[in-house]
Amino acid sequence: MPAFLATPLGKWVFRIVGSILLVLAIVGAFRLWLHQHNKAILKGYVLQSEKDASDAIVKKLQHDLYLGQQIREQADKAAEQLDIDFQKRQAADEKAISENRGGSVVTRDDIERINRVLNAQ
Numbered sequence: 001m002p003a004f005l006a007t008p009l010g011k012w013v014f015r016i017v018g019s020i021l022l023v024l025a026i027v028g029a030f031r032l033w034l035h036q037h038n039k040a041i042l043k044g045y046v047l048q049s050e051k052d053a054s055d056a057i058v059k060k061l062q063h064d065l066y067l068g069q070q071i072r073e074q075a076d077k078a079a080e081q082l083d084i085d086f087q088k089r090q091a092a093d094e095k096a097i098s099e100n101r102g103g104s105v106v107t108r109d110d111i112e113r114i115n116r117v118l119n120a121q
Helices: 002-006 008-099 108-120
Strands: none
Touching: 002 008, 008 108
């Protein structure tokens, strides 16, 4: 075999095989580097995607909290208006009792009983 390598054909075959082995070694090293590099990139990508997802959840929760506060403020205003309307109606009832319009006798107990019946419904 060493005599074959000394011939021009042997040198040519040796160079071809050596070149192929060198190219395979370079390709193998590149693929190993690429595999390690991709793992690092994908690890960072997963962390970034998890961060983006959690940021979106936080933003949605903040939006929901803001909407809840707005709804609560509106409900408080509506309840306040209902209290004002109730007090006005109660004052009108008190005035009607004190004036005793139409000759009918309506007492405070009658109004409270009616209010309880209406509120129970």
